[in-house]
Amino acid sequence: MRIAGKIVVSVLSVITFAGTAYGYSTLTSLDEVSRSDVLGGGEPAKPGERPADGSLDILLVGRDSRDDTQGNPLPRNVLQELRAGANGDDLTDTLIVLRIPNGQESIKAFSIPRDSYVRLAGGPDKINSAFGKAKAAEASRLRAAGETDKDRLRVESLTAGRRATRQAVEDLTGVTIDHFAEVNLLSFYDISNAVGGVPVCLKEATKDEDSGADFPKGPQKVSGGDALAFVRQRKNLPRSDLDRVVRQQVFLASLAHEVLSAGTLADPGKLGALIDAVKKSVVIDSTWNLLDFVGRLQGITGGGIQFSTIPVANPDYRYSRQHPSWTAVQVDPVQVKAFAAGLIGAPPSGAPPSGPAAGPIVDVSNAGEASGLAARVADVLEERGFTPGRTGNTTARRASLVRYGPGLAAPGAQVADLLGGLATTESADVPAGHIEVLLGQVYSGPGASAGGGGGAAAGPRDDAPITSAGENCVD
DSSP: OOSOOOOOOHHHHHHHTTHHHHHHHHHHGGGEEEOOOTTTOOOOOOTTTTTTTEEEEEEEEEOOOBTTTTBOOOHHHHHOOOOOOOOOSEEEEEEEEEETTTOSEEEEEEEOOOOOEEEETTTEEEOOOOOHHHHHHHHHHHTTOOOOOOHHHHHHHHHHHHHHHHHHHHHHHHOOOOOEEEEHHHHHHHHHTTTOOOOOOOOOOETTTTTTTTHHHEEEEEOOHHHHHHOOOOTTTTTTTHHHHHHHHHHHHHHHHHHSSSSTTTOHHHHHHHHHHHHOOEEEEOOOOOOHHHTTTTTTTTEEEEEEEEEEEEEOOOOSSTTOOOEEEEEOHHHHHHHHHHTOOOOOOOOOSSSSSSSSOOOOOOEOOOOTTHHHHHHHHTTTTTTEEEEESSSSOOOOOOEEOOOOHHHHHHHHHHTTSSSEEOOOSTTTTEEEEOOOOTOOTTSSTTTTTGGGGGOOOSSOOOETTSSOOOO
């Protein structure tokens, strides 16, 4: 089961209450929403918070959870209506960051593909695994320490998973997450029904038995189980998961337009249904001042939310020698940071040093058969601010490797991350002040194909970002 597109509704439904006295006063009942210490014991946000990095940044997470916020399993009849099996997993199926620049009445939202291959605390893996790994590790630690209380085990392990997900997103994007929101299957189902359905548009008719998708060509309105099927379909789409990311964005953009510019604001019944849906299954961080947040967003209009996707270097990255059929989405952390910063016009966080004498010299050797590979990768590294060294061919090898001399572990890891999470090792054979990149026969990172290092052109699509003010007809 893959669930996508359900996670921004928690924030969007909150925004709908702004603009009417009834809605704003009714918002106080959202004090009952579940909270989690995702940010690590931070103080409650002060009214009018203006983060030092120039943007209020909210991480929206969607989990394929078959439980409610209290840990109770959803009834079987509900799962059947949701077209979901009895067993979920601990993967985060959707990750979206909302950037709200200080002093501006606009929202820049960007998606992170769930299979993005990143460096986690335990080693390289898909970003959606950060939650489950940390959750399981914390539960094991507590049990080993003698903890037997089931509620504490559940709460503490879930908090650890949420914190690990937040950290993985921060490490990849360079964005400091200020607030967190998480929803599951049931909340998305209820909220899409509460607004009376969401208009969407498809270029062609499509069908997928796994998700339950069965939609005609053209404009239509979806809600409940159909809305869930629309945003989680990946089979029979041209680019599978990447097209599903676009589906998420289109659905959420349309939802935003519905709740911000249509009759939802003036309809007490719809507002009440939205509040009930949020309270059922939305989890937010313990510091979020929702009333102040809503007050700041009263100027948002139906077209004030813009959606895009982080740059992708290779959507079919073969990351495992032991399992050559396994694939992930390869991303360039340096390019992702620059992309996220560019949305608010800020310099990227953690950018590599620039200038010819700013850091170690990077030598690149081609151990495969691709013509011109070493030169292309060297160009990619130089564009990112690394000092170019020699390029050439070397003894054939299958796997790629980044070697570095003493004291260069940090820049060596940065080079390895930039090229797709390559293995690293310290070696006395590498000249002092140098990093050596050995490109193996299966290398598929930035620079692998003629024409450059991938990035935005290799990502979900090159057209204008999706906004909440258009039809946005998609596959």
